[in-house]
Amino acid sequence: MWRHLASNTITFMIVGLAGAAGVIAWGVNEYSGEGPLETAMCLRVEPGTNMRAVSARLEEQGAIGSAPIFRIGAEYSEKAGQLKAGSHLIPEQSSMEEILDIVTRGGASTCGTEILYKIGVNAVAAEVRELDPATSSYTELAEFDPTAEGVEIPAEYETMRERADTRYRISMAEGVTSWQVVQALNAIDTLDGDVEEIPAEGSLAPDSYEIAPGTQVAAVLERMEAAQAAILAETWENRAEDLPLETPEEALILASIVEKETGVAAERPQVASVFVNRLRQGMPLQTDPTVIYGITEGKGVLGRGLRRSELQAETPWNTYVINGLPPTPIANPGRAAIQAALNPASTDYVFFVADGTGGHAFSETLAEHNSNVAKWREIEAQRAAGN
Structure with missing residues (x-):
């Protein structure tokens, strides 16, 4: 009898252990597996909020399946006391483990x-x-x-x-x-x-x-x-060979001109090629934004067209009068403009003019340029008549 009783006890213990192992395995799967949240949500954690309140709110809003398992995971990972106040973006189907990391990681708010x-x-x-x-x-x-x-x-x-x-x-x-x-x-x-x-x-x-x-x-x-x-520094280190630029500061000047001459990102390398070709050939850059900078000194927007007298006035930035680059940049260029100035497109263009679409028409000869200018004048006239 005693042998039979001992056998039953051992059997019950094995079943119990197996059941406990099953519960643990289920809990681990619930904690680390894909969560039930169907749409991303913004979870705001007020200063002084505890993990119990947060876990309850997450469960109420359908972000997690079990608040107790979430808290057990927080305790086990020693993050229960690391809750960070702020607004936290919880992506859809985030696991409890991922959500815990988000709300305890800290840093700037990611939503709200x-x-x-x-x-x-x-x-x-x-x-x-x-x-x-x-x-x-x-x-x-x-x-x-x-x-x-x-x-x-x-x-x-x-x-x-x-x-x-x-x-x-x-x-x-x-x-x-x-x-x-x-x-x-x-x-x-x-x-x-x-x-x-x-x-x-x-x-x-x-x-x-x-x-x-x-x-x-x-x-x-x-x-x-x-x-x-x-x-x-990085862009200068990776610049094209044989550029007519002696220093990084000259590259910054050219980049600022490219930045002000076009708002079309794709044509920055072509615009840069025009100015690089002009510098190589000793031609004046003849760019209006430099003239404008000579008038405003960067203190605001001119707000009108340039006068003929201003195009002829001698200022350090008037590239219709001076040869080469002006003495300083005329604005703060972005990375793309700096990249274009130091790695321009390989072209023979030395002219460009607005084409009516927001971009420019480029040309290699004065005759082609004059034709493009005539087309632009027609567009301007049509627009003026339409107004």
């Missing part, structure tokens, strides 16, 4: 609301926008010009600035001048410490920069300068 400060050639704007996690696209909530006097600040802007998880970014467009950048940064109330000295023209990299409230304007400018210096 952001305030984007856009520094453009013609305008500056502060835009309050919210990411729709289902479409990964932003919806604009409010916009205003922070540099305008007497501008009414939208209530949405003030509200979002009070939230701890609001993300802040500065977006600097290609072709903006250093003066424009400084004026814009000084006007952004999220930043501290106005700057009076204008960085060298061309020395700032157009890009998107993450900031935090209280960041110094000087610190943002330093990041922009470091980024541009790195881009220029």
Whole structure:
């Protein structure tokens, strides 16, 4: 009898262990396997929130199948106390393990609301926008010009600035001048410490920069300068052979001219080839943007056409009068323009003119150029008549 009883006990223990192993295996699969979330969601974690509250909310919103298993996974991985406040983008079908990593990793908020400060050639704007996690696209909530006097600040802007998880970014467009950048940064109330000295023209990299409230304007400018210096050094190292450019600074000057001459990314190498060919042949560059810079000195937009007297005036930047490159860049060029200046297309073009589509018609001879100019004049006349 005792032998029979012992046998049954052992059997029960084996079954029990097998059952426990099965439960553990199921739990591990639930934790690391594909989750039930059908559409990406934005999970906001308030400061002071604990893992129990977060796991319950995730379960309620259909992101996880079991709040207890999520918490057990957090405890086992020693992440239960590492929850980070903020707005976290949870992709569809994320596993519990992946979600735990997202909410404990830290860093900038990945969804929710952001305030984007856009520094453009013609305008500056502060835009309050919210990411729709289902479409990964932003919806604009409010916009205003922070540099305008007497501008009414939208209530949405003030509200979002009070939230701890609001993300802040500065977006600097290609072709903006250093003066424009400084004026814009000084006007952004999220930043501290106005700057009076204008960085060298061309020395700032157009890009998107993450900031935090209280960041110094000087610190943002330093990041922009470091980024541009790195881009220029890398591109100069990989430049084409036999260019009529002696230094990286000359490359930056040429790149800024290319940047201002075309808004069509695909034709930057052809535009660069025109100026490189002109430099090789000793021809004046004859480009209007340099003349405009000589008038404005980069302090804003001219806002009108050039006068004949201005095209004939002697300034260091008037490339109708001087030979070769002007003494400084005329704007801050982006990476693509720098790349085009140092690796131009292989062409014999020495002329180009607008073609009516937003791009340019290129030519090798003056006769071809005059024909293209005549076509452009016809387009201009037709447009004027249509107005």
